[in-house]
Amino acid sequence: MSEPTAGRLTLQLASTMESVSEIESAAEKMASAAGFDEDETFHITMAVREAAVNAVLHGNEYDPAKKVTAIFEDDGTSLVFKVSDEGKGLDPDSLPDPLAAENLLRGTGRGIFLIRSFMDEVNFRQLHPGTELTLVKHRPQTGASA
Secondary structure, three states: OOOOEOOEEEEEEEOOHHHHHHHHHHHHHHHHHOOOOHHHHHHHHHHHHHHHHHHHHHHOOOOOOOEEEEEEEEOOOEEEEEEEOOOOOOOHHHOOOOOOHHHOOOOOOOHHHHHHHHOOEEEEEEOOOOEEEEEEEEOOOOOOOO
């Protein structure tokens, strides 16, 4: 793990649930330090956790030879979280709608839905191999211009 420099932190970790916890903890610290309230910090943390779980479980399929990379950046107006895996890739348009009647009782498939609900911007990029998921949360506007 590298130390934050100019509002940036990079983690490259094994494909394990312990790594997910480490990524989640770092996201929570960054959101809290950026001044987000408790509820928004929780939402940001959950979204980043879901992205990390997807990278470990679905992307890398727990393959010990594959890494999960998380890059966190605070640019002063937004927090940007990039989580990538080294798996076979993901087409986000192929994901089933978790709100469709046939999917309501499924135990899985809501992660991307939650991520999109909690974050201001969500972007997918194919890395060949792997997928990079970028999550952006804008700081609330303050002062007279809000």
